[in-house]
Amino acid sequence: MGRQMTEMLKGVLEGVVLAILAANPAYGYEITSRLRDEGFSEIAEGTVYALLLRIEQRGLVDVEKTPSEKGPPRKVYSLNAQGRAHLDEFWSNWSFLSAHIEALHREGE
Template identity: 40%
Template sequence: MIPSQMLKGILEGCILKIISSKEIYGYEISQQLQKYGFSDISEGTIYPLLLRLEKNNLITAKYRESALGPKRKYFSITPAGEKELEAFVNNWQELNHAVNQLFHVGE
């Protein structure tokens, strides 16, 4: 299990990536994360991150009617969010390379 502080920053970038592909609501984001191996991530972890991303104008939210119950809050990425996602990818690649070099991964 990945320590929560380490995971929080990584999750923000992963959530931005998921939202960048389509307008999506919170539960779907949770399902996508699980699909890619983030099995221990609860909605209680995701929603505060979504609120922070929204507060920082990296994503926007709209309520939409749902055929299966109450309105759902759908999230979309903003231009600032796209720039943040690009920075995250660049930073992740640099960090990933440095850690792999340190631990000689791939030798």
């Protein structure tokens, strides 16, 4: 992944993670694995955990600690109503931006 792609992804990673959580509650490693399955292979686990801490502090997710077979309990994140509203706003903004960027792309060809 090039630098430009990395910078672009930083701007939308929160929305992407919220979208993953909208489908199913998950813990950090599951989210990182899902991102990698979706082609975001260079996202570091530390980046995901830092983002999860931020969205938890902002009240966008609910957190439940569940026992782990190895080590300390896992924090399972699930999208709450505030997070759902934030995700809806993200998708609205994404639709606006992608449509206008695509129009500029077509215009320039």
